[in-house]
Amino acid sequence: MINIQSVRLRELHLPLVHYFETSFGRTVNRRIILVTVRTKDGVGYGECTAGEEPDYSSETTETAWHVLSGFIIPRLIGYDLEDARAVAPVLGSIRGHRMAKAALETAVWDLEARLQGVPLGRHIGGVRDEIPCGVSIGIQASLEALLEKVRLELAAGYRRIKIKIKPGWEVEPLRHIRIEFPEVPLMADANSAFRLTDIPLLKTLDRFKLMMIEQPLAHDDIVDHAILQKEIETPICLDESIHSAEDARKAIEMGSCRIINVKLGRVGGYREALAINDYCGRHGVPIWCGGMLESGVGRAHNIAMSTLAAFTLPGDISASKRYYAEDTVHPPVTVTAQGTIRLTEGPGIGYELDWNRIERATVRIGDFR
Ligand code: OSB
Ligand code: MG
Secondary structure: OEEOOEEEEEEEEEEEEEEEEEOOEEEEEEEEEEEEEEOOOOEEEEEEOOEOOOOOOOOEHHHHHHHHHHHHHHHHOOOEEOOHHHHHHHOOOOOOOHHHHHHHHHHHHHHHHHHHOOEHHHHOOOOOOEEEEOEEEOOOOOHHHHHHHHHHHHHHOOOOEEEEOEOOEOHHHHHHHHHHOOOOOEEEEOOOOOOHHHHHHHHHHHHHOOOOEEOOOOOOOOHHHHHHHHHOOOOEEEOOOOOOHHHHHHHHHHOOOOEEEEOHHHHOOHHHHHHHHHHHHHOOOOEEEOOOOOOHHHHHHHHHHOOOOOOOOOEOOOOHHHOOOOOOEEOOOOOOOOOEEEOOOOOEOOOEEOHHHHHHHEEEEEEEO
């Protein structure tokens, strides 16, 4: 039985080492909510992956703070939960706000794993002790700058390259990468920047033999993606469109995608991620862990999730230092020369929180009991 006695929210301001640019804009500084849940015997940590602006998703740091403090936390404090799996159903009647829910839900899973003294990856049924890593490279100021980034990341050992694309920044960047690196596992993420009328253009990308193209069409679409998938050879991977195992089932049944990107925040936490892992495992659909420029706690949760059986493709999980000069965990997350992250043996998320760093980054605290 888990009975949450108190929750602390902290808003952290963390500058990114480099700005990160997607088809909808640039992120320079992250506003991250760190969640601490306490019972009488234990503690657990979660991170909210909502962005600063409602562009990738409708949630923001501010909406998540509002929904966590006004609705999610009051519903859970003092409530007898059978186990961590029981958190999601208690929050079920709150519509949407999955990133806010996941911040709390993942903290309770961490707490449960710590109480049992086991690494979180093992606690959720993970089967790997080392996970393959890829990098997501934002839109660059020039082709030469992009190529330089690709060279650096491949030299560091990363297993696949993903580049962000948008109209006007797609054929040339991919063509140049393919000239220099004909065989490298390569993919492109459009973050919804194209439309069905772009089918002729998207067809021309087939010649680059991409592993997949991620979310080319509207953020809430699975119908047009099915039309597009019939026209192109490159597998479509859905990100923004998938919020649940039911969404995954519908997209696969309709032929809207052949691969799914799973983000703990976007799907509302581990319970839903586990359901997607089960469905995709049973149907032979490869999945992988997406990233949201997380700091250490969120990154550690992504590592744990990536140990699940259906997560067979490299995730957008890279070393702390690609994003933050000083991360919120210590030691920071590092990647081996083979482009993998080895799971740690510690209980729960398996990384210590760097409280000195966290204190300095904190701009507001909310305490609930
Ligand atoms: O679409 O996968 C995405 C970052 C912010 C918002 C959306 C996305 C991304 C990334 C970065 O691609 C992944 C990372 O954290 O490395
Ligand atoms: Mg994406």
